[in-house]
Amino acid sequence: MEKQSHLLLWKAVFVLIIIGLGFGIYAGSKSIDYTWRWERIPQYIINTEATTVRSPFDGTATIEKGNKLVVTSDYGDDPLVIKKFDNLLVNNGDLVFEGDPLVEVESWNIGPLTWGLVMTLQLSVVSLVFAVVIGLFAGLARISTNPALRYLSVTYIELIRGTPLLVQIFIFYFFIGTVLDLDRFTAGVAALSVFTGAYIAEIVRSGIQSISPGQMEAARSLGMNYVQAMVNVILPQAFKRTLPPMAGQFINLIKDSSLVSVISITDLTKAGREVVSSTFAPFEVWFAVALMYLVLTGGLSWAIQRLEKRLSASD
Amino acid sequence: MTNRTDKSIIQARNIEKIYPNGCHALKNVSLDINRGEVVVIIGPSGSGKSTFLRTLNQLETISDGTIHIDEVSLTDRKTNINKVREEVGMVFQSFNLFPHKTALGNVALSPIKVKKKPRAVAEQEGRELLKKVGLAERMNNYPSHLSGGQQQRVAIARALAMHPKIMLFDEPTSALDPEMVGEVLDVMKSLASDGMTMVVVTHEMGFAREVADRVVFMEDGELVFEESPERFFSSDNPRLQRFLGQVL
Numbered sequence A: 001m002e003k004q005s006h007l008l009l010w011k012a013v014f015v016l017i018i019i020g021l022g023f024g025i026y027a028g029s030k031s032i033d034y035t036w037r038w039e040r041i042p043q044y045i046i047n048t049e050a051t052t053v054r055s056p057f058d059g060t061a062t063i064e065k066g067n068k069l070v071v072t073s074d075y076g077d078d079p080l081v082i083k084k085f086d087n088l089l090v091n092n093g094d095l096v097f098e099g100d101p102l103v104e105v106e107s108w109n110i111g112p113l114t115w116g117l118v119m120t121l122q123l124s125v126v127s128l129v130f131a132v133v134i135g136l137f138a139g140l141a142r143i144s145t146n147p148a149l150r151y152l153s154v155t156y157i158e159l160i161r162g163t164p165l166l167v168q169i170f171i172f173y174f175f176i177g178t179v180l181d182l183d184r185f186t187a188g189v190a191a192l193s194v195f196t197g198a199y200i201a202e203i204v205r206s207g208i209q210s211i212s213p214g215q216m217e218a219a220r221s222l223g224m225n226y227v228q229a230m231v232n233v234i235l236p237q238a239f240k241r242t243l244p245p246m247a248g249q250f251i252n253l254i255k256d257s258s259l260v261s262v263i264s265i266t267d268l269t270k271a272g273r274e275v276v277s278s279t280f281a282p283f284e285v286w287f288a289v290a291l292m293y294l295v296l297t298g299g300l301s302w303a304i305q306r307l308e309k310r311l312s313a314s315d
Numbered sequence B: 001m002t003n004r005t006d007k008s009i010i011q012a013r014n015i016e017k018i019y020p021n022g023c024h025a026l027k028n029v030s031l032d033i034n035r036g037e038v039v040v041i042i043g044p045s046g047s048g049k050s051t052f053l054r055t056l057n058q059l060e061t062i063s064d065g066t067i068h069i070d071e072v073s074l075t076d077r078k079t080n081i082n083k084v085r086e087e088v089g090m091v092f093q094s095f096n097l098f099p100h101k102t103a104l105g106n107v108a109l110s111p112i113k114v115k116k117k118p119r120a121v122a123e124q125e126g127r128e129l130l131k132k133v134g135l136a137e138r139m140n141n142y143p144s145h146l147s148g149g150q151q152q153r154v155a156i157a158r159a160l161a162m163h164p165k166i167m168l169f170d171e172p173t174s175a176l177d178p179e180m181v182g183e184v185l186d187v188m189k190s191l192a193s194d195g196m197t198m199v200v201v202t203h204e205m206g207f208a209r210e211v212a213d214r215v216v217f218m219e220d221g222e223l224v225f226e227e228s229p230e231r232f233f234s235s236d237n238p239r240l241q242r243f244l245g246q247v248l
C-alpha cells in the first residue's frame, strides 16, 4: 500500500518536471522576441494546389444534375464531361471559347518536408538491408577459424569504428564515388551501410557467442553441416537475443542518415534547411523535423517490440 | 555377403588425444564394440570418458590412432563426417535441446533439413517417437516448459529420428533430479532391448549391472579394464576397487 502511494508520488513528480520544462521552453521563447508562426509549417508537409481546367474547343457549357459539367462542341468533337471539381467558373448555358477557364480542381500536393522524410526512409531502409547482410557476413567471418577471414573482418570493423561517419561519407562520395562513378544516393547508401555493418557485425558476433556451444554440438551430432546448423539452430536464437541492440543500431542508422545531407542528398534534414531559408521560421521547422524523425524511430521501436513479444513464445 | 553382425560396428584403435592446451586426455585407448552391444563406460571425473565418446562422432578430433564406424574410417580425409554423424546419435548431459523449437520441432528438424524429408512425414515420425518415449502429451511444448527428465527424453527421440545405428550417451542422467532418473533409464533400457548399439557414460551402476553387455573402466586417459558386468563388479583390480569404493 505504502509502495503504491510512493510510486504515484514519483509519477506526479515526473509529470511536474515535464510541465516545468515545457513552460521553461515557452518562457524562453517569449523572452527572445520571436514570433511563432506554426501556421506556416503544414504547407511544407502537405498542401492543396488549385489547377484550372480550360476548354479545349468552342462550345456550350451545361450543368447537368449530379453536379456534372458538360461542354458540347460547336464542331462535333466528343463532348467534354467533368464530374469532379471544387470551383465552378462558368454558368449553365454559357458559351465558351477554346482556352476559357471552366473549373478549378484542388489536388493534394506533397510538401518538401514529406519528400525529405520519404528520402530519409528510402536511405534508411536500403542501407539497413545492406548493413544487415554486410554485418552478418562480417560477424560470421569474425568468429571463423580461418585467419584470413578473421583478420579481414577485424580490420574492417576497426577501420570503420575508428573513423567518423562524416569523414567516411566524404571518402565514399569524393573518392570511391569518383573512381566507381557512383551517384549521390548510391554513395550515401554505401557509406551508411558499410558504417552500420561494422556495428552490426559486432552485435552478430556477440549474439552468436552468447549461444552455448552445446547447441552447435547437438546440431552437428544430428548430421547438420556448419551452414545448416548456423541457419537452423544458432542464428534464430542469436537473432532473438540481438534484437534489442539491433533495434538501437537501426534507430542510429535513421539518425545517422541525416549526415548524408552534406553530399546534397535532399533527406529530411536537408529539406528542413531549405524550408528554413524560405520561411524564416527556423524554430518551428526544426521542431517539426525532430518530430518527424521521432515518428520514424518511434515506429521502428514499436515494430521491434512487437516482434520481440511474438518471439518470446518459447521462453 | 559376409555375415556382418559378427563384425565390430565401432573399431577404435590406439587413440591418442592431446588437447591444444597440452592436456593428454586419451592414452592409447582401443575398444571394439559389436553390433547391438551395450557398453557402459565408468571412471572418475577427468578420466577422459567424455573425450572418448566425443571422438566416436568426431566432435573431438583425435591426435593419433584410427576409428572405424561401420567400416568407415573417421580419420580418412575423404570421409563425409556429416554422413557418419547421421548414423551416430548422441545424447548430452545438459540435453542441448533447441530452445526455439517445440518438442516436436526439435525431433523433426534434422530429418527435414538433413534427410530432406517432407515436413508432414518427419512430423508424423516425430510424433511416433515422442509417443515411444512417453511424451505424446507434450509434443507442442517448448523445452523451457518441460522438466529435465522430459527434456532428456525429447533429446533421445531427437537422436533416434535420424535412425542411427549407434547411440552415444554422455552422463544422460547426471543433470537430473533423482526422481527423474528412472524415466530416462527406462527409455534407454527399452532401446537396448530393441537391439540398439549403445555406448553409455554413466555413474548409474545399477544400469551398468542390469543392461550392459560390457563395462569399461577408464582412469587418467587410459582404458584400464573391460569385462562383462558380473566379472566387472566382482573384480579385484585395485584401481577399480578404489574407484568403486568411492562411488558405491
Ligand SMILES: Nc1ncnc2c1ncn2[C@@H]1O[C@H](COP(=O)(O)OP(=O)(O)OP(=O)(O)O)[C@@H](O)[C@H]1O
Residues within 6 Å of the ligand: B019, B020, B021, B023, B024, B025, B043, B044, B045, B046, B047, B048, B049, B050, B051, B052
Ligand atoms: N576442450 C578441452 N580443452 C582442454 N582440455 C580438456 C577439454 N575437454 C576436456 N579436457 C580435459 O581432458 C581431460 C578429460 O576430460 P573429460 O571431459 O573427457 O573427462 P570425463 O571423464 O568426461 O570427466 P567427467 O566425469 O567430469 O565428465 C580432463 O583433464 C579435462 O580437463
Ligand SMILES: [Mg+2]
Residues within 6 Å of the ligand: B049, B050, B051, B170, B171
Ligand atoms: Mg564427461
